[in-house]
Amino acid sequence: MLNKYEVSVVIAVHNSAQMLEKCLDALSRSSVKPLECLVVDDGSTDGSKTVAARFGARVMVLDERQGPARARNIGARHAHGNVILFLDADVRIHNDALGRIVEHFDQDPSLDAVIGAYDDKPAAEPFVSRHRNLLHCFTHRAGHPEASTFWSGCGAARRKTFLRHGGFDERYGRPAIEDIEFGTRLKSAGGRIRLDAAIQVQHLKCWTFANMLKTDIFDRGIPWTRLILRTGSMPDDLNVRWSQRLSVVLAFLLVVAICWGEVTTMTSCALALGCLNLRFYAFLMMRCGPWFALRAVPLHFLYHFYSGVAFLLGIALHVTSLTKPSASEVPGEEIP
Numbered sequence: 001m002l003n004k005y006e007v008s009v010v011i012a013v014h015n016s017a018q019m020l021e022k023c024l025d026a027l028s029r030s031s032v033k034p035l036e037c038l039v040v041d042d043g044s045t046d047g048s049k050t051v052a053a054r055f056g057a058r059v060m061v062l063d064e065r066q067g068p069a070r071a072r073n074i075g076a077r078h079a080h081g082n083v084i085l086f087l088d089a090d091v092r093i094h095n096d097a098l099g100r101i102v103e104h105f106d107q108d109p110s111l112d113a114v115i116g117a118y119d120d121k122p123a124a125e126p127f128v129s130r131h132r133n134l135l136h137c138f139t140h141r142a143g144h145p146e147a148s149t150f151w152s153g154c155g156a157a158r159r160k161t162f163l164r165h166g167g168f169d170e171r172y173g174r175p176a177i178e179d180i181e182f183g184t185r186l187k188s189a190g191g192r193i194r195l196d197a198a199i200q201v202q203h204l205k206c207w208t209f210a211n212m213l214k215t216d217i218f219d220r221g222i223p224w225t226r227l228i229l230r231t232g233s234m235p236d237d238l239n240v241r242w243s244q245r246l247s248v249v250l251a252f253l254l255v256v257a258i259c260w261g262e263v264t265t266m267t268s269c270a271l272a273l274g275c276l277n278l279r280f281y282a283f284l285m286m287r288c289g290p291w292f293a294l295r296a297v298p299l300h301f302l303y304h305f306y307s308g309v310a311f312l313l314g315i316a317l318h319v320t321s322l323t324k325p326s327a328s329e330v331p332g333e334e335i336p
Contacts, residue, residue, distance in 0.1 A: 007034045007098060007156070008081030012071035013089040014042040017051045019204045024055040026092035026202075032099040035081045040071040048089075069168035069178040072152065076162055085156040086179075091201035093154065094119065100199045101156045112191040113150055113157040113183075116199030117141060120287050124206035130288065131296050132207040135303070138283050139238055140197050147195035148235035150183030154201045165189060176219045181227055188231065213306065221310025222317065229318045243276045244304070248311065250276070251304040273301065 009027060013020050020039070027037060039052035043065035052059045060074055076084050083105060087093060097116060104114045117140035122133035140151075150157070152168070165186055172178040183193060228234045236242050250269045257265035274281070277300060285293035 006081045007032075007083045007085055007102065008075075008079035008159070009034045009037040009085045009087055010072055010075035010079060011037065011039045011052075011057075011087050011089050012042055012068040012075065013039060013044060013048045013052070014065055014068075015044045015046045015048065016089045017044075017047040019090040020048055021051045021055075022092055022204060023087065023089055024052065024057065026095075027087070028055060029095050030093065030098045031095045032102060034085065034098060036079070038075040038079060040075045042066060042068065042071040067170065067173040067178075068152070068175050069172045070170045073167040073170065076159065076167055079159060082159050083156055084159050084162060086152040086154075087201070088153045090204045091118075091153060092123075092204060094200045094202075097154065097199045097201065100196060104194055104196065105156075105158070108194070110192055111194055112161045112186060113155060113193040114199065115140075115147055115151040115156075115193060115195050116154040116201060117195075117197040118153070118203045119200040121202060123202055123204045126206060126208075127292070127295065128209050128212065128299070129205070129207040130292075131284075131299055132212055133203045133205075134284060134287065135280070135300070136203070138280050140195065142241075142279070143195050143197070143238050145195055147193040148183065148187060148237040150179045150186065150193055152179035153203075154199060155179065161186070161191065165191070172223070174219070175215075177223045177227060180224060184227060184231055184233055188233065216303070217306060217310040217313070221307055222314040225311045225314025226318045229315065239307075244307075247273055247276050247304045248308040251301055252308050254301070255305060273304075 011020070011023065024037070024039075027034070037055070037057040039049070039057040039059050041049040041052070041059060041061045043062050049059050049061055058078070060078065062071060062074075072086055083101070085098070085101060101114050101116075105111060118133055118137040120134060120137050122130055122137075124130065124133070165182070168178040168182050172181070186193065228240075234240050250273045254266060254269040254273065257269060274297070280300070281293050281297065284296050
């Protein structure tokens with residue numbers, strides 16, 4: 001029977017000492033204490049490892065940066081708990097989150113993994129950053145409880161299951177979709193992942209428009225498209241649910257209509273986009289007020305437009321480049 005002392009927390013960190021301190025401080029205040037916390041310092045040049053040691057974490061240091069996939073895998077291999085909770089270094093976990101995770105595994109022995117969500121109170125105040133974090137929060141809250149993927153920002157998996165399926169694909173050498181790919185692989189093998197949006201963390205990262213654009217196109221959109229094409233799997237869930245796919249198409253049609261001066265088409269596309277995403281705008285209005293929600297509309301349109309661009313680029317790269325070995329070829333690992 002699983003108990004609360006069998007959870008190992010694994011955190012990969014790279015030059016994020018200040019946020020790591022807040023992350024570990026929040027974890028220390030958890031109502032359910034983990035068995036251990038393992039911090040894998042992925043080639044940091046700041047004081048990340050010193051911060052981790054000060055909070056009593058087990059610290060593993062990589063001499064050079066190798067990416068969060070490898071860092072998390074190293075932490076998982078050295079963990080002693082039978083459940084591994086992966087946390088990003090830039091989140092503050094809510095004090096009841098660990099208890100909720102344990103409860104899910106206790107109540108459902110067939111469950112392989114549990115993921116949570118960002119809360120609706122992101123730490124960073126700038127408009128672009130708040131919009132980005134609240135979009136992620138809303139997306140997870142609207143997701144299916146029987147999740148289609150994994151999330152390493154706040155996601156727990158049974159250790160044996162995680163290692164048996166090969167962990168995160170280390171060919172992702174920088175932060176990308178290594179957690180989405182693992183979730184896709186786990187689901188295709190018949191695994192079960194539970195999304196509980198009440199398991200929450202506060203996001204500390206401050207997004208700028210530039211790093212949001214880079215992340216969404218090059219670290220998420222393109223590799224996720226190539227994963228979809230390689231596996232033939234596009235579930236009606238989260239960022240790729242049908243309403244979001246249709247929003248991307250409408251965003252492109254709206255741009256074409258603007259370029260050609262087609263007022264009727266332009267109006268129809270804009271209204272359809274607004275209706276499809278009305279729940280998100282209502283969510284923003286309740287949390288941040290009508291002026292914030294109104295300003296969010298053009299930014300959200302732009303998000304759909306460049307997501308479509310990323311999808312087209314991903315298709316082009318999939319067709320024209322040599323394909324990598326499929327995710328199912330990533331070897332498993334002997335369980336100690």
